[in-house]
Amino acid sequence: MGNAEALSPPTWLITGTSSGLGRLLTERLLERGDRVAATLRTPARLDDLAEMYGERLWRARLDVRDPLDVRSVVGQAFEDLDRIDVAVSNAGIGVYGAAEELSDDQIDQVISTNLTGSIHFARAVVPHLRAQGGGRLLQLSSMGGAVAFPGFSLYHASKWGIEGFIEALAQEIRPFGIEVTLVEPGVVETPFYASAPSTPVIDAYADNPEIVRGDIPPEEMPGDAEKVVRAMIELGEEEDPPARLLLGVDAYTHVTAAWRERLRAAEVTSDRSLGAVRDDWVAPDRA
Numbered sequence: 001m002g003n004a005e006a007l008s009p010p011t012w013l014i015t016g017t018s019s020g021l022g023r024l025l026t027e028r029l030l031e032r033g034d035r036v037a038a039t040l041r042t043p044a045r046l047d048d049l050a051e052m053y054g055e056r057l058w059r060a061r062l063d064v065r066d067p068l069d070v071r072s073v074v075g076q077a078f079e080d081l082d083r084i085d086v087a088v089s090n091a092g093i094g095v096y097g098a099a100e101e102l103s104d105d106q107i108d109q110v111i112s113t114n115l116t117g118s119i120h121f122a123r124a125v126v127p128h129l130r131a132q133g134g135g136r137l138l139q140l141s142s143m144g145g146a147v148a149f150p151g152f153s154l155y156h157a158s159k160w161g162i163e164g165f166i167e168a169l170a171q172e173i174r175p176f177g178i179e180v181t182l183v184e185p186g187v188v189e190t191p192f193y194a195s196a197p198s199t200p201v202i203d204a205y206a207d208n209p210e211i212v213r214g215d216i217p218p219e220e221m222p223g224d225a226e227k228v229v230r231a232m233i234e235l236g237e238e239e240d241p242p243a244r245l246l247l248g249v250d251a252y253t254h255v256t257a258a259w260r261e262r263l264r265a266a267e268v269t270s271d272r273s274l275g276a277v278r279d280d281w282v283a284p285d286r287a
């Protein structure tokens, strides 16, 4: 451990810290003595924590939809705090409704926050982590980044999308000592569901009870925000963190069932898959 690391407590940079998991993570880290660079759209929402924790809380206004701001705020955080050990891409939103019911603006908002916002954040953070010789990136995905439910198509598009980006990025940056984990919680009670807007219902979809419309009952919210945050803190410290971490009984059950079904379906059509190949193709000898 170098001098700077020995002197300063573990330091985290987090997006979307005004509420829910981001806020709780910020609180728990500050309580245990870490430093937090908290970014959020309305910094005053952390006034109480600023008063309690003084300089250990660094704050900046950041809307992750603005790539220039993302780069400049991330750069400022590294400059002011010298070293950041764990960056957490947490900001995210949802919207309920059948795909046909969504507005163009809702599509822009969800994609520019969850998908391109997270891409800009990762691209802003990586050069600094590389320059300091390593670090960690936690990307909030969801069980909705691996399974799909009717009525949540746009959210799934954003989370499946960020999973693909992160999976490739992780392989590119591992040689620099940067470890990446996709955090995949199931349903956890936070302001997320109440904040997600609904769409006007099109008659043709009105009678389909499968379509998620936003009224998720408490018995379908098995996740514990405290335990999810604790798992994220452990991921920030773990020697050899996993590439993905499902969190919650619903996440584990739905995603493992969906993977089994995808594998089964791929095997059922394997003849057609393996047959779609050039007649003169010879497999390269990689030995």
Ligand SMILES: NC(=O)c1ccc[n+]([C@@H]2O[C@H](COP(=O)([O-])OP(=O)(O)OC[C@H]3O[C@@H](n4cnc5c(N)ncnc54)[C@H](OP(=O)(O)O)[C@@H]3O)[C@@H](O)[C@H]2O)c1
Binding pocket: 015, 016, 017, 018, 019, 020, 021, 022, 040, 041, 042, 062, 063, 064, 065, 089, 090, 091, 092, 093, 113, 140, 141, 142, 143, 184, 185, 186, 187, 188, 189, 190, 191, 192, 193, 195, 223
């Ligand atoms: N709760 C769950 O069941 C669950 C499950 C799986 C994954 N997740 C993921 O966990 C993450 C946190 O969600 P949560 O449950 O804690 O919900 P939340 O309480 O609604 O928190 C979302 C946070 O994202 C921020 N945010 C939204 N748009 C933003 C933008 N353009 N720029 C910067 N910040 C923005 C919000 O800030 P404002 O206050 O300014 O809007 C808020 O701080 C999300 O990525 C979500 O997809 C949640």
